[in-house]
Amino acid sequence: MSLNKSLSLALLVALVAGLGHAQTARQPHIGYVFPAGGNRGTTFEVVLGGQLLRRPKAVHVSGEGVEAEVVKHYRPRRNLMPEQRKVLRETVQNLLEKRWSELPGTKGKTPPWGRRKPKKKAAKKDSKAEPAKMPEHPMLRDLEKKTLHELQHITNELILNKSFRKRQINNQLAEMVVVKVTVAPGAKLGDRELRM
Numbered sequence: 001m002s003l004n005k006s007l008s009l010a011l012l013v014a015l016v017a018g019l020g021h022a023q024t025a026r027q028p029h030i031g032y033v034f035p036a037g038g039n040r041g042t043t044f045e046v047v048l049g050g051q052l053l054r055r056p057k058a059v060h061v062s063g064e065g066v067e068a069e070v071v072k073h074y075r076p077r078r079n080l081m082p083e084q085r086k087v088l089r090e091t092v093q094n095l096l097e098k099r100w101s102e103l104p105g106t107k108g109k110t111p112p113w114g115r116r117k118p119k120k121k122a123a124k125k126d127s128k129a130e131p132a133k134m135p136e137h138p139m140l141r142d143l144e145k146k147t148l149h150e151l152q153h154i155t156n157e158l159i160l161n162k163s164f165r166k167r168q169i170n171n172q173l174a175e176m177v178v179v180k181v182t183v184a185p186g187a188k189l190g191d192r193e194l195r196m
Contacts, residue, residue: 028052033194041185045071045178047138053175053196060195065187068179068194074136076174083132089159091134091143092151099148113155138178 030050038044059068100111134140139154146154177196 026052028054028196030194030196038181038183040065040183040187040189043180043182045180048177048179048194048196050175050177053177056177056196058196059179061181062193063188063190065184066181066192067184068181070196071178071180072138072141074138074176074178081132084135085159087132087134088140092155092159095143095146096148096151096155099146099151103148113152138176141178 028050029052030048032049034047034049035044036046038046053073056070056073059070061068096111096113100106134143137158139158143154179196
């Protein structure tokens with residue numbers, strides 16, 4: 001075999017190997033499931049975090065007695081706009097104050113996070129501008145139904161946590177899918193494989 005033919009063959013093999021690696025590197029994958037389990041006879045939601053989870057349609061769980069369905073797909077989040085951050089902070093603060101006032105024996109007492117500072121008069125805004133929307137995140141689903149403890153957790157994770165305010169550092173976990181899982185009362189205990 002001539003040098004040109006062997007070089008061409010080596011380049012072809014390297015190219016094919018490189019394409020195979022590129023294709024496997026771009027495969028969808030799930031990096032985590034939270035919570036990672038549930039009780040028999042219950043229906044609950046879990047969050048799957050991963051990469052390239054484009055428009056999931058169905059979920060398969062190995063074994064019998066466990067069914068799952070996709071509820072919502074959250075695309076990788078970009079940086080929060082200042083207006084979104086403000087809407088999120090104000091909405092959660094209002095709900096925290098409401099939940100605190102609903103607790104017995106808290107009337108007139110200062111909540112553990114302190115009182116809100118009085119608002120300054122806002123400058124008039126352009127009436128044609130669209131109001132800022134809440135950011136999309138699984139923790140913000142059914143926000144009005146959250147307990148005081150859940151709202152405090154949201155404050156710590158989404159408002160005070162700098163990783164939420166900026167782009168997700170770990171792109172392998174940037175996409176999220178909420179899945180509703182139903183476990184039959186007689187489902188066999190043990191580990192299951194989940195595919196989407």
